[in-house]
């Protein structure tokens with residue numbers, strides 16, 4: 001009989017609440033014969049305050065021993081900026097070589113958007129997850145003095161760029177529109193930019209059916225609000241992907257709906273699925289958090305593990321739930337989770 | 347009698363056309379007793395194709411001998427990406443120490459915006475112009491091979507950050523709302539980010555009337571489309587400023603309206619004023635280019651040179667012109683320039 005060994009990192013703030021709903025829907029979606037084993041990890045702000053640990057080696061090792069990881073949200077204003085991000089979230093992405101940071105953006109019917117005219121939005125951002133300005137290669141000298149110099153080094157390798165570009169071509173090739181856009185800033189960041197562009201062009205020769213184009217990141221933000229329907233699949237660097245996917249979430253109903261997967265396609269390490277939103281301490285415990293982003297992240301998780309039908313059922317459930325939402329009658333986190341679970345099992 | 351010695355770099359594509367209108371409106375706005383001397387520089391794609399030059403030392407020297415520079419647009423698809431950007435535009439910004447890249451964003455009445463509900467948008471981005479990932483400190487090894495490694499180094503100094511942060515506080519303090527937002531990504535780019543945040547907090551103590559806040563760049567893009575009215579003055583790094591100001595332009599009527607000043611507040615070198623848009627080769631020569639961004643850049647130029655009343659008259663003329671625009675009856679570049687000049691002299 002089949003089984004899924006799932007590591008769960010609820011994390012901080014609303015992380016706990018949304019992960020509970022994600023697990024609820026996951027159980028409802030899984031076929032009877034699939035055994036779901038979960039193990040919860042106490043990582044995040046509370047743990048750091050109590051012990052000073054962000055992600056000890058023993059837990060990193062133990063996390064490896066799973067088929068996937070579901071993460072809620074990490075971060076709290078009481079923790080200095082960077083401590084949990086670099087010491088936990090990015091540490092996981094780097095240690096488990098999550099080079100495909102997958103972030104679909106779709107404007108569902110009846111979902112609010114700040115854009116006039118409700119354009120047709122349905123694209124996927126393939127954000128590089130293990131290189132670029134995120135590598136943590138920087139430092140400062142004469143720190144805190146008028147002579148301070150601080151650096152941040154963006155590191156980019158042919159190996160790292162090619163594998164994510166190839167993944168993006170595969171995804172574009174599998175979609176009806178077969179369009180792939182590279183976003184970078186190769187008129188200023190000429191070294192990294194040319195590496196990306198050259199590999200993008202070369203690998204493209206293997207995908208003759210995929211139409212390609214290139215946009216500078218600044219221009220891309222314009223199209224995100226004036227013509228988002230032009231995008232199908234976007235491949236981009238770690239930092240540009242971070243920025244663009246928050247903007248993409250904003251125009252498709254907000255980060256309450258934005259799902260993501262930190263994927264290691266080789267399967268050498270478990271992939272990790274998490275909503276794009278943060279821990280939102282201001283609404284933690286109020287029942288106002290929307291668990292939909294986590295539930296959609298669970299769909300990405302299922303799809304990654306080969307349960308495509310179950311993933312599709314969750315997406316359909318979310319689409320129907322959103323279609324019937326009444327802004328005048330908001331539901332609690334738990335009620336939304338229940339409604340989605342009911343749709344999925346029904 | 348007073349005089350302005352103005353260097354003009356029309357550049358490529360629509361640059362020529364919009365600069366002509368900018369000069370027309372400048373002449374109309376200037377008091378009778380001010381002598382305007384202009385000298386035009388043939389720099390850009392054509393020159394590069396003809397001679398291989400981007401910005402020879404002799405011309406860089408000669409440009410210094412001016413009160414200000416008006417630039418149209420640089421760039422053409424026939425020139426490899428980066429050649430003119432790094433060799434001309436950024437060379438000027440760096441050589442003339444244009445550390446304040448000033449980009450106002452205002453949604454004028456009757457101007458189209460992709461945002462539903464037409465929020466009240468009126469903010470200024472103070473983008474750092476001489477540091478960060480733009481310094482050109484990068485390279486590649488094993489270039490073009492599967493072992494290629496490419497780097498881009500973001501360099502940030504206390505000196506460079508403090509002067510632009512101080513300028514932004516001054517601007518915020520002079521505005522009615524007195525609000526300043528720092529945008530960075532200090533949870534990931536911890537070294538540069540902490541330098542920015544520490545200086546931002548320290549200098550803030552000298553401006554007790556200015557309300558401050560901090561946003562990560564990804565979150566800032568969300569607010570640009572969901573709540574742009576929350577911003578008054580924004581100070582940010584060179585690359586984040588590049589990205590955010592294109593998005594700001596998009597939500598306030600498009601880059602056809604976005605002005606900018608590359609300012610050296612000390613006056614040691616001439617400041618340079620340019621529309622945010624590019625050379626738009628697809629519409630060059632058709633008379634479809636909107637010269638408004640260049641005209642508004644001329645207003646920034648006048649304001650910088652101490653002609654505040656004349657700058658205000660241009661802004662009023664633009665506001666009235668926009669208020670009366672009829673989308674069904676588009677005018678040519680020249681017609682818009684004439685209309686603005688007439689309003690300014692009237």
Ligand SMILES: CC(C)[C@H](C(=O)O)[C@@H](O)C(=O)O
Nearest residue numbers: 085089090242276533534564
């Ligand atoms: C929390 C932060 C480190 C993270 C990132 O920058 O990648 C977040 O913004 C995201 O997009 O997942």
Ligand SMILES: CC(C)[C@H](C(=O)O)[C@@H](O)C(=O)O
Nearest residue numbers: 187188218431435436588622
């Ligand atoms: C053309 C390019 C080098 C430039 C920049 O990145 O600064 C442009 O995008 C701008 O914003 O002025």
